[in-house]
Amino acid sequence: xxxxxxxxxxxxxxxxxxxxxxxxxxxxxxxxxxxxxxxxxxxxxxxxxxxxxxxxxxxxxxxxxxxxxxxxxxxxxxxxxxxxxxxxxxxxxxxxxxxxxxxxxxxxxxxxx
Amino acid sequence: xxxxxxxxxxxxxxxxxxxxxxxxxxxxxxxxxxxxxxxxxxxxxxxxxxxxxxxxxxxxxxxxxxxxxxxxxxxxxxxxxxxxxxxxxxxxxxxxxxxxxxxxxxxxxxxxxx
Numbered sequence: 001x002x003x004x005x006x007x008x009x010x011x012x013x014x015x016x017x018x019x020x021x022x023x024x025x026x027x028x029x030x031x032x033x034x035x036x037x038x039x040x041x042x043x044x045x046x047x048x049x050x051x052x053x054x055x056x057x058x059x060x061x062x063x064x065x066x067x068x069x070x071x072x073x074x075x076x077x078x079x080x081x082x083x084x085x086x087x088x089x090x091x092x093x094x095x096x097x098x099x100x101x102x103x104x105x106x107x108x109x110x111x112x113x
Numbered sequence: 114x115x116x117x118x119x120x121x122x123x124x125x126x127x128x129x130x131x132x133x134x135x136x137x138x139x140x141x142x143x144x145x146x147x148x149x150x151x152x153x154x155x156x157x158x159x160x161x162x163x164x165x166x167x168x169x170x171x172x173x174x175x176x177x178x179x180x181x182x183x184x185x186x187x188x189x190x191x192x193x194x195x196x197x198x199x200x201x202x203x204x205x206x207x208x209x210x211x212x213x214x215x216x217x218x219x220x221x222x223x224x225x226x227x
């Protein structure tokens with residue numbers, strides 16, 4: 001099973017709302033990632049968790065807060081977002097943080113109104 | 114800083130044609146190169162992973178090659194089908210500056226016409 005599951009598939013939220021995106025994998029992968037993708041652009045890395053610890057934060061604004069409760073789960077907590085944060089948010093995982101194949105979920109389409 | 118370029122940006126071919134997508138990268142110090150497929154509004158599907166020590170990988174009608182010294186990779190699709198229509202992205206995992214990062218090209222949008 002090479003599946004990364006993301007929920008919800010679509011999310012519409014107001015600028016004062018708090019919401020969370022969820023990601024789950026059961027491949028025993030020890031690295032998990034959040035990417036942001038705007039229309040007609042390649043994915044941009046946001047965060048990397050290696051062995052359940054945050055290893056990379058690509059200078060992402062604090063209104064995005066990642067969390068890795070265990071080795072299978074990755075959350076992205078959202079608060080006070082701006083309309084320009086509307087994008088496709090992709091979760092990915094790989095067996096190890098480096099030099100292994102990355103598997104992506106189907107993404108959450110986020111719209112901030 | 115590693116940069117990845119994909120040419121062409123868009124390609125339209127008739128069904129049944131063999132085609133080649135190109136990917137180039139500026140720094141040959143990479144762990145691996147990965148090709149992905151993305152359907153509109155969907156996530157990325159991994160197609161092929163080539164380690165830096167390898168020259169090519171094959172999966173079904175797909176063949177990917179890697180020439181690390183020249184900073185080039187190609188994805189060959191044989192006997193194209195309308196279902197192959199999607200955006201194809203290549204990404205490299207750099208040796209330096211954080212190997213956890215994938216550096217993506219902007220993709221090639223492929224349309225296969227019936």
